Each structure stands twice: as C-alpha cells, then as structure tokens.
Amino acid sequence: MEIVASYLVSFLFAIILAIYAWRLLDWAWFRPRKLDKCLRKQGLKGNSYKLIFGDLKELSKSFEVAKSKPLNVSDDDISPKILPYFVEAIKKHGKNCFIWFGPKPMVLVWDSEAIRDVLNKYALYHKPDSTPITKLLAQGISSYEEDKWAMHRKILNPAFHVEKIKNMLSAVHLCCTEMVSQWEEAVSMKGTSCELDVWPYLQRLTSDVISRTAFGSNYEEGRKIFELQKEQAEYVIEASRTLYIRGWRFLPTKRNRRMKEIDKDVQAMIRGIIDKKVKAMKAGETNADDLLGMLLESNFTEIEQHGNQDFGMTTREVIEECKLFYFAGQETTSVLLVWTMILLSRHPDWQARAREEVLQVFGDDGTLELDGLNRLKIVTMIFHEALRLYPPIEALCRMTKTKTKLGELNLPAGVMLSMPIMLVHHDKEIWGEDASEFKPERFSEGVSKATKGQMTFFPFGGGPRICIGQNFAMIEAKMALAMILQRFTFELSPSYTHAPQPVITTQPQYGAPLVLHRL
Numbered sequence: 001m002e003i004v005a006s007y008l009v010s011f012l013f014a015i016i017l018a019i020y021a022w023r024l025l026d027w028a029w030f031r032p033r034k035l036d037k038c039l040r041k042q043g044l045k046g047n048s049y050k051l052i053f054g055d056l057k058e059l060s061k062s063f064e065v066a067k068s069k070p071l072n073v074s075d076d077d078i079s080p081k082i083l084p085y086f087v088e089a090i091k092k093h094g095k096n097c098f099i100w101f102g103p104k105p106m107v108l109v110w111d112s113e114a115i116r117d118v119l120n121k122y123a124l125y126h127k128p129d130s131t132p133i134t135k136l137l138a139q140g141i142s143s144y145e146e147d148k149w150a151m152h153r154k155i156l157n158p159a160f161h162v163e164k165i166k167n168m169l170s171a172v173h174l175c176c177t178e179m180v181s182q183w184e185e186a187v188s189m190k191g192t193s194c195e196l197d198v199w200p201y202l203q204r205l206t207s208d209v210i211s212r213t214a215f216g217s218n219y220e221e222g223r224k225i226f227e228l229q230k231e232q233a234e235y236v237i238e239a240s241r242t243l244y245i246r247g248w249r250f251l252p253t254k255r256n257r258r259m260k261e262i263d264k265d266v267q268a269m270i271r272g273i274i275d276k277k278v279k280a281m282k283a284g285e286t287n288a289d290d291l292l293g294m295l296l297e298s299n300f301t302e303i304e305q306h307g308n309q310d311f312g313m314t315t316r317e318v319i320e321e322c323k324l325f326y327f328a329g330q331e332t333t334s335v336l337l338v339w340t341m342i343l344l345s346r347h348p349d350w351q352a353r354a355r356e357e358v359l360q361v362f363g364d365d366g367t368l369e370l371d372g373l374n375r376l377k378i379v380t381m382i383f384h385e386a387l388r389l390y391p392p393i394e395a396l397c398r399m400t401k402t403k404t405k406l407g408e409l410n411l412p413a414g415v416m417l418s419m420p421i422m423l424v425h426h427d428k429e430i431w432g433e434d435a436s437e438f439k440p441e442r443f444s445e446g447v448s449k450a451t452k453g454q455m456t457f458f459p460f461g462g463g464p465r466i467c468i469g470q471n472f473a474m475i476e477a478k479m480a481l482a483m484i485l486q487r488f489t490f491e492l493s494p495s496y497t498h499a500p501q502p503v504i505t506t507q508p509q510y511g512a513p514l515v516l517h518r519l
C-alpha cells in the first residue's frame, strides 16, 4: 500500500513538473517563435528571437553607449540619446519594425490613425502588467483597466477640474515664491549675476507643489512621504535595467527589503493624513481645497449616490492614488520646466518675447491669476515646442489582450505596442526638414492647426486615458516661468553639458547650470 502511495506521489510530482516545464518552454521559446512568424508574415521586420533575453542585452548596451556621449549644445535631435535602440532598429529594419523585449515582441506604431485607435480603444489595448516592484512604487488609476479604471477616473476627474485647480493657485504661487527668493538671494550674494544649477531647484519646486496641493496643511508630512518615494524610484530604475522574468525584476535582497520597508512606512503615513482629513471634514473644520480633500469628497458623493461602498474607493486605493500623484506629476513637470529654460537660454529672442508678454499681462510683480496665465500665448507656444522636442515621457506602451485588428495588421494576443512620442515629434515627414529645430511659431495658431488634426503631438497621451493632470501641469509651469521671467534673464553657463537621458522621464544628465542675471 505504502509503495503504491509513494508511486502515486512521484507520478503526481512528475506531472506537475512536466506542466511547469512545458509552460516555461512555451513562454521562453514556442510562443515567441509563433509570434515572430505571425509578425513577419505581415511585413514587419526585427532581429531573430534570442532565448529569453530577446534584444534586451543589446538594448541595455545601446543605452550605456548613448549615455556616455554628450551632444553638441545646439543639438535638439535627441532621439538617438533617448531611444537609441529604437533609432538603430528603424535604421536596420525600416519604420515597420519590432523589438524583442525579452520573450515579448514590441511593435512600433507610427501611423497617426493607428496611434489614435490604440489610445481610444482602451478596453482592447491594455497597459502591460506592472512588475511587483513597480507595484510597490505606486498603482492607482494609471495601472487599472476597464471598469475599475472608469470608476477611479470618474472619482478623480472633479479634483482636476480647472475651477478646482484655481483654488490651488495660491499654494503653487507660494512654492514658486520660495524658489525665486532663493535665486534672488544667490544672485545678490554675488552682485547682479550668478551661476546656478536650476535642475535641483525645479525638482524641489514641483515636489513642494504636489505636497502642498495634494495634502494642504499636512504638506510637511507629504514632503516626507515623497522623499521616501523618491528613494524607491531610484531602486525601480535600477531594477528596470535587469531582466524581467514572469513577474519579477531582480534587485539585490537588501534593496528589495528596503523597498518593502518604505512601502509600509509610506502607507502608514498617508493613512494617518487621510484619517486626520476625514475627521476634520466630518467636523466641518476644513474645506476640501486640496487634491486629497477633493478626492475624498468626490468618493463620498459617489458612494452616497449609489448607496453602495462598491462604487467608491477603499482607503488603500485612495493611498495608491496619492502616491501616484507624486510619480505622475512631479518629475514630468520639472522636466518640462528645465528643458524650457535650457531652450530659452539658447534662444534669447524667444526669452525676450516671452518676458515682454509676461510683463504686459502681469507687470513686474503682483498676483498671477488664472485668467492672466490663460492669456499667455507666446509662453504657451514655447511650452508646446519644448514638449514636442523634449517630451517628458518618451513613449507610451500598450498590449493586445486578444486577437486584434489594427489598420492592416492582425495582431495576436500578447504583442506589445510602442507609440514612440519622441520619434513621432521629431519625424521630418511630419514636421518638415526643420523637425529638430526649436520653432515655437509652429504652434502660433494652436495645436490642432500645427498638427492638422493628426495624432502627431501627444506629450500628454490621448484618448480617454489622456493625462488627468495636464491642466494642472501647464498652470504650474506657466506660473513658475512667468515668475522667473519677471525677475531674471538667463543664459547657459559654459559648464553646461548637453546630455538628455531617459530616467523614466527625459532628464538633463549633468543638471542645468545657468547664469542668472537680476533684472
């Protein structure tokens, strides 16, 4: 009897082992081979599949090479530095190509109609699954799909309405005042000019803006939370360069442990702020005038209207949304500001035109109200051109869930699609021979005239999942730039090295040392 039982256990064990071995083999070899055949049959080209790694080793090498070579200061053709492997793949295989992201193929999508289609049909094209490590960083709306995404978007939308953002202007103004005062102090210590690396200041500014606007009076705690999240982000960047196997990116154990510790601390801190806020709101002691308050208010309304808790967010979900505000809104906006300042340093004529406009609308001091910010036409053109040449997010990614028809292509499930914002924004066939030159006049009659209604300019994404914070970001950036222009002229320092690099967003590798002159 015992012998039979032991045979049975061994037999079951062998079957389980065989199933896992088959799954592994299918994931690492058979499935990629099938996808490869299917894509090639439709005219797409790419390198032959290499077991498990695909093109990842070459990809990582090309990033290292690109990182080691700064550009000429006047070179705005930055795609080879930001998406080096994509640029090489296009040179080798043409625009209709794919890249092996490990065992998954990633097809480049260039055509304006196809990009619109992918971004609009959000139920067909999902975001690729987050890895457990990026999940620790932040989940929230940007990682949800279908009904859950729709429910969260409905609850979040009111908090980002322009009228609500108007209430946050004084908080943004306060943060900008702090920053320009520090610059004024630095200049006055040296006389009338000084050299300053503005990059860390702009990062601090956008971090403070999010802390203040998200957490209102609890912003000091918010700042601590975001500092911890910044540390986490550094580990995630490290992990993103390693191989991803079935749900895991590999990080040294010590780092993994630290990520989990931070996650626990951050959750406890946000939970504390939420509890305080809910108590104060219930007691009528505070208005819902910060992002968290508005989000909680909108959540209560939704639950009350349906009389059902399932139509609202849980506290855990609210925590995730708060974490996401920081990741989605901080670095993206500081990157927009830093490249705009670098471009204006190199183009003093546009800097002068922008200043003239700011002084005309606001004078050299005074309150910067929303109406005035909305009237800044030259400044808006400059920001659009900076977003075109230096999009903070270089590419969007989606994945087919089932067999899907995209234009002429029949795509099987499990194919990744990359919409390379940076490459489309620099495409000569779309923008002309001067595509990589700074010419804000392209946007003199607005975005839809500049793009002829095509999906060729999409720094904030598009379709129903378009960036929820785009108005917030543009208002913040306009306020900051207007206050800088009111007080200083600026130029590149001789020590500036032009080296845009992709670190989740497009960042200046060696900072942005500028020479500031007090006006």
Ligand code: HEM
Pocket: 141, 142, 143, 153, 324, 325, 326, 328, 329, 330, 332, 333, 336, 391, 392, 393, 396, 397, 458, 459, 460, 461, 462, 464, 465, 466, 467, 468, 469, 470, 472, 473
């Ligand atoms: C210049 C600044 C910004 C840029 C260039 C930018 C860019 C983007 C892009 C390209 C997407 C779409 C991602 C995709 O479809 O895969 C996105 C989504 C998102 N952004 Fe922004 N963003 C900026 C500022 C902000 C700010 C300030 C916030 C919030 C405070 C924010 C919150 C979000 C959220 C929550 C999503 C996800 C929306 C959804 O999935 O429904 N962003 N952003």
